[in-house]
Each structure stands twice: as structure tokens, then as C-alpha cells.
Amino acid sequence: MDMVLIPLFLAVALGVGLYARAIPQGNGGWWRFAAATVALAVAARLAGHGWAGTLLASSAELLAVGMVWSGGTGQAHAAARKYLTAVLLATLCGWTALALIHLGEVRPAAPWDRLAVALLLIGVALKLGLVPVYFWLPAVARASSAMTTALIVAVVDVGGFCELLALRDVAPWIFTDFAPLWIGLAGLSLLGAALLALAQRELKPMLAFSSIDDMGYLLLGLVAGGADGMAGAWFGILGHALGKIVLFGAVGAAEWHLGRAVTLDDRGLSTPLPVASAAFMLGALGFIGIPPTLGFVGHWRLYLAGAELGGPALLAVLYASSAMALLCYVRVIHRVWLGPAESPVSGRPLPPAAALVLLAFAVAPVLFGLVPNALRPAAEPHPHVAELASNPAANPAGGVK
């Protein structure tokens, strides 16, 4: 059993539940879709790498679309349609690719292996919202409540990425033989999303682009493989999940206080919302990858993986992306949160339960950053993955490349 991700998902569910009771995130339909999404994501992790797990993960994605749809507004329905398009196409591409490669057990002869990789590339890009097929994530972030997007990013996307990690173990040829394509996709997301995040004035879409940027990082680690790449991807995805709950949660608290979307034109929110402000800052520092957060543990390993994979050139790309992320988050912290409030303090205060959730999720990455080994996955892979990995057919001599 996955002793890290399942507790993480359950903790996220508990935290989001407490938060949503204090600061409403949606109607009864939202609660049902959210609970079912998390339950299916947990079930997918319990099932592990296999058709059952894939089916459960895809079902969780479809239910996440329901969360967005339950917003009820025209904007929410439009975003849900975009998200549904992405989910359906990603599922179609992903399932077809997995069928072609028998879940990684075989490498089909040409041209089917290439087709499988192409389909996987498209499926992964759509599922994680990578550049250039990111269209659904900013739309969902704009149209949905903060915790809706947080759940999608921290549970659904994280689950999907962990499926990729398992596939990396089982069928490394998908990544090693086609590394330039995966690196290109990762680089495009790293730089493109970081640049687009800088262009946003509204905070929720900015956080969405920041997620895409971070996924680019993680994808690089996955492609690099090895101890550093896999550890970087693993710690990175955990930091990503915790960080996004904090960041979206803090912005949700500000929306609750102001009664509208938060933009770069807002000022001095740390005065009425000191806990949310502190949580946002801690979450941002983790996301930027500043020690001693878990984000740093992931980032530094990914830098090592980047050096092995692409040398100084790839390090330069990573640096550019990190620098833009820093500028982006620091701008938000200093324009929106810190400094004098421009208008008299009024609005709804942060409920204690929501403050508790934000603090817990903000402090956790710092504590885990000091003892990251506590979050290492079990040494033994899932039995199904181990069976596939030990099967000689997983790397058939009949491959083309």
C-alpha cells in the first residue's frame, strides 16, 4: 500500500473538508463530487499500476469535472466543458497508448511504439495542463472556488503524475528513447508557464500557471530518472500538493474576506488576514524552492537531474524558470499581502478552522523539509509494478529503437 500518497490524499481531504465547512466552496453537489473524487483517487492508489488503477484514476478526473460544473454559473459550465474535453481526450490517448504497450509490459514493433509515445505525450500534456494544451486549467481556476482547483491540482494531477512515475519504472524506454520530446515539453511548460504566470493580474490563474511551471520541473526529473531525478520528482510532487493547498487556500481566504476575486490591485491583506498572509508566504517559499522547505529538497534534486540530463544549458533553463517564479510570487506577496492596507479594514475575518488548516499545511512542508526521508516511498514497489519490472518481456529484444 502506498504509505505516503494515501495518507497525503486523506490529509488533503480532511483539510479541504474543514476549510470548506468554514468557508463554503460549493453546494451539496460540490461536496459529493469532491468526496467521490478523493475517494476514487485513493482507491486508484490502492489498486496501484494496472487497468483497475487507471480506470479509477480516470473516473476521479471525470468526477472532478463535476466539481467544476457544480459551480452553476455560465463561466463554471464553460470551464467544465473545457476540462471535460481535456479529460476525455487525455483518457482516450492515455488508454490507447497503455493498451498498445500493455501497461508497459511490452514494447510494440514500429510504428506502434512511436504512436504509443506520441499518444502518451498528448495525454500527459492534456491531463496535467502542460503548455501548449493548458487551456482548461486557468479557466477552471478563474471559474471555480479556490479549493476546487486545489483538489484538482493536489489530488487528481498528483495521482496522474504518480502513474507516470510507475510507468517510468516499468517502461523506461518511453522516456529515455524519446527524451528530447519529453524535455522539450517540460522546457516549454517551465518557461512558457512561468512567463504567463507573470502576465496574470488575478491570483487564481496565476497560481494555475505556476502549477504548470512546476509540472514542467517534475517532468524533467521523471525523464532524467536515476536516483536524483526520481527523488526530485517524488519530493517535488509532494511539495506541489501541500503547497497548492496552502496557496489556493490563502487566496480563497482573501476572496472570502473581500467578497470577490483577488487581483494585483489589492493591497495590505496581511493586516486583516495575518494567518493567511503568513501561510501564503510559506507556501510560496516552498514553491520557489527555498530551504528548508520540502520544495527545496525536490528542486535541488531536480537541478542535479537537470545537470545530468542537459548540462549547463538545461540548468540555465531551470534557473530562468526559478527566477521568474520568484519574481512572480514576490510581486504578489509585496503588492497584495504586505504593506499598508489602502482602505479601512472591513470584510469577513478568517474562520479559525480555515486558519488552522492553512497553518498546518504551511508548516508541514517546512517540517518535512528537515526530515524528507520520512516521506520516502517504500523501498519495495507495488507488487504489480515489481512483477512487470522483473519480467524480461518488459524490455523485449524485438523493439525497434
Add this chain to the structure above:
Amino acid sequence: MTSITLPILLLLGGFVLQLLLGRWLTPVGKGVLATAAVFASFLVTLTLVPASMAGIAVEAPLLPVWDGPFSIGLRLDGLSVLFMLMGTGIGAAILLFSVRYMEHEEQGTTRFYAIMLVFIAGLLLLAGAADMLGAYLAWEVIGLCSYSLVGFWYRQRAATDGARKVLVITHLAGYGFLIGLVLVYSRAGTLVWTDPAVGTAFTSGVAALFVVAAMAKSVMFPLHSWIPEAMNAPTPVSALLHSACYVKAGVYLIARMYVVGGGQWHAALEVPLLAVGCVTILVGVIFAMAQTDLKRLLAFHTVSQLGYIVVALALGSDLGLAAGLFYCLSHALFKGTLFMCAGAIQHATGTRDLRELGGLATAMPGTAKVWIIAAASIAGVPLTNGFVAKWLLFGAALDKGLLAVVLVGWIGSILTAFSFLKATVNAFYGVPSKALIGRPVHEASPSMLAGMGSMAGLCLLFGLAPQLLMVPVVAPAVRSLGFDWAVQMSWLGILTDRGGIAVTVGGAVVLASAMLGLLVYRLAQAPASGLVSVYSGGEPLPAGDRPGAVDFAEMAESAFHPVYSLDPDPVFLRIWRGLTRVAGAAQAVAGGAFEDRPLLAIGLAAVAALAGVWLV
């Protein structure tokens, strides 16, 4: 093993106690607790000196199991002990000063003392880290502490703007350290400073990346412009972080690089480092001369003084390193003292604007005396540690035949003396300004005087008998960097193993400095409440008139106006604006092409993926 980790553990214990007891303790109680923790840490650090003098590097794990194969451990050698003594010793004095200085803060004192303790612990970890990864962790932790403390008054725009600048400049440049160590690890498979494999992997390119990171932390031109903005922090922060310790992190890194591969990198980087240091000396002091805000003036002098230290280290000789490290300690003492004096003035008068000060020697005689000692020290007046530091630096430069470096240092010293003459006269002598008339100005409290007075006393002690610092602290540090150096020095820092032109030129410098000291001395003897005759550099002033801070600033701006165009901030601003314009253009293109037309995005991605898999 206990005494190795104990200095850090004591500080972290103090941090935990601050958090646990913060609700119940008064601001004074929190200050006393923090001071006690740092002082205890200082005492334990002192016990490490004998091993350091014997040339023994002691080791202990701090986080034996961290991330996979990586652990965080300590390896304390002479250089580590020097920086640990500086951090805890100066830290204890400044926290003692803070007890009364911060007692009237209505909120945030728990945060203040807690972060100060973490900062000092971070500095100790930086100095003692056995490998580059531990050092980088500490590097960023102290950076975060600096950011938090500069933004202590986070509801004030000036404070948060300063904090933002600190974080952006130091962190972006700090990536140089991270990328450098990543490159080293990918080549050597280890990050231990003293590992021979690291020496092989430590190319001049990697060294340059480290130096860039060090330049930002240690305010080298052109990455220095964050420090004046950081002066919006509480004064103890300016004293501890932005004069004594934080800005020395870069100095530490440059010094530590000498243990890697026998300092082979030095051959490629000596000239660039010397050039950066020399430019920094002059730019810093010239900008300082134009300031009328006391803390900003001190901040620019920090820039200039750090230039001296880096120049000394860049010389790459035993005497150069000794000069740099002695200068590092001396600067911590005299600049920390000056900042505390500035804080005491602001505490007493409510302002630090030189245009609104004057005649304070009457109301604050103790502060005035302390200030004059520290000002004399920074100007390099004999009998102070500042003189010894400059003397050693000039000697080291002359040894290598670098007369230009001596000339730059000498000009910098003269300008420093003039700048402090302005500050001293405008703050302490003459008649009080109109702004102060009717305001009850009081002397600093005994604990504040004790904090800054103890450091001023050390400025004199180490000026008279530098051997007291050289033998147990500086010489072991130099030896730990691989240089076989024996202290051959008499009282007042006169070297006994040097001759010829070095002594002749040095003697002239001593004479000039002594005359400057005499000038300061005579000014100090003038009746405090009367007007002071000041040499204005031109025609005598009419009776009863005197040059004020504004006159002096205008004179400096007139004399050095081309230098003021060397402000790097407009360049940084242009880069930022360019980046946001590019981001806006990207959003316009991507929004229309990809967000609004999902099928177009998917189609393009599909074509690219299919084409890609057949091309790879």
C-alpha cells in the same frame, strides 16, 4: 562532540523558548532570554578555540539522516571558529542593546527575537558546514531571516519594499551557489569542501558562480543596491545583519573557497575580484558622502568596507587572508557599534536625518564617545583596530607590488574620514537643529551603552594589541585555509618581518592617518555647545556659519557627479519592465491561440508529437 553542536543547539533552544514563552514574557524578558542564549552560545564557542589553534578540525553530525545519501554535518576548523565567534560575540552585544531598544514595540517582539536567534544559528551552520550543501542551506536560511527582519514593520511600504529588494537580489544571485554546487556534485559525486575530487571539479567557471552569489550577499558593486533599502529595518537588525554578520556570508564563501583544490581557482579570478573590490571601495564611499540619512550613510560605508575585505581576500597570500579576516572582525565591531549609535540617536531624538540633528554630545555624551571611537576606527586612525586592518591590507598589497590597490584603499580611507567628519560634526556638535529644540533628548540606557560600549572598547583593545585576536583566532583561520602563516606582529599591528618600500609607504600612511586622528581629536575637544570651525575645503566660512549635512552632500554630488550615474537600479528596473512586457505579449498570443481555441492547441500538439516521435 557536544561542544561542537551545542552553540547551534543553544540558539535553537532559545528560539523554541521564545515561541513557547512569547505569550507570557514582556519584550524585555524576551530580549534577556535571547541575549542569554546567544551569550551561552558564545561561551561554548570559546571552548573550540584551543582545538582550532592546534590546527584540529572537529567534526560532528547535525542531521545524520537527511535526504537519501545526503546528511548535514559540521566540520569546525579555524575559519569556522572565527565566524562563529563573530556571530555569537557581536550577536550577544547587539541583542543586549536590543533589550531596551525594542521594549516599546507593541507587537512582533517574539517574531523579532526568534528570527534573530535563527539567523545566528544559520550563520554558525554556514561557517561550520562540512560540505557545500549544508552551507547552501544555511546561506538561504540566513537570507530568509534577513528578508523577514527587514520587513519587520510589514505594514510600512518602505520596509516591505526594502525586504523585497533584499530577497530578489540576494536570492537570484544565490542561485549561482546552487548551480555551482550542482555542477560540482555531478562531476565529483561529493560536496565535501576538503575532498580532492571536489577540488578537481571546482573549475574557474564554478568559482565564478560562487563569487556572484558572494557578491550579492556581501554588497559588491553592482549587486549592492539592496543594502540602503534594508535600512528600514529596526536598528539591531541593521547592526547585526547588515554590518556585522549577514554581509559577511559572501566573505566567508570566498575565504572558504581557498580550501577547495588548493585555491587553484584564484589564478583565474584574482584580477576580476580585485577590480570589483576596488570599484566597490570607491563607489560605496562616494555614495556615502552624499547621504544625509545616518543609517543610509552607514549602509554605503558597509559597501565600501566590504570592498576592502574582498580586496584583501582576493590577494590570495597569507598576509592578504590575515588582513581580510582581521578586517572582517574589525568591521563587525566598529560598524556594529556605529549602527547601534545611530539607533540610540534615533531612539532618543526620533530622527536619524543629519539635517535635523546637532549638539547631541551634550545630551548623549556616552553615545558621542562611543561613536567617535568607532568612527576613528572605520577611518583607520592609529590605535584602533581599523588602522591595523588597513595596515595589514596595504602591506599585503605592497608585497604583491599592487600599488594601485594601495592607492585606491588610501583614497577610500581619506573619503571615509571626511564622510565621518561630516556625520560626527552634524550629529554631535554645533547647536541643536530647530527640529530638536524643545524635545527632551536623553542618553542611551545603560544596557544600550553597555552593548555598544563593549564593542567600542574592543575596537581600541584590538587596535592596541591586535595579537590578542591574531594569535588565537585569525592565524588559525588562515592556516585552516592551507597557508602556513606565523604571526609576526608587534603592538599596534606593526609587522616585524617586512621591510623596504612596504614599511616606508606604510609609515607615510600611518603618519597621514595619525594626522587625521589628531584632527578628530581636536574636534572632540571643542566646547560641545559651541560652534565648530571646520575646514570646508575652500574659503573660510563667515563667523558663526558651518557646513551642514546638505552642504556636504551637495559638495560631494558636485565633485563626484559622474560616479552617481553608476547606480545599477535603473538597469534592474529596465530588465523587470522588459520581462513584464514580454510576459504580456506572450499572454496576448497564447490567450488568443491556445486558451480561446483549445482544438487548435490540441491539433498543434498532436502534429508536433507525431512529427517528433518520427524525427527522434
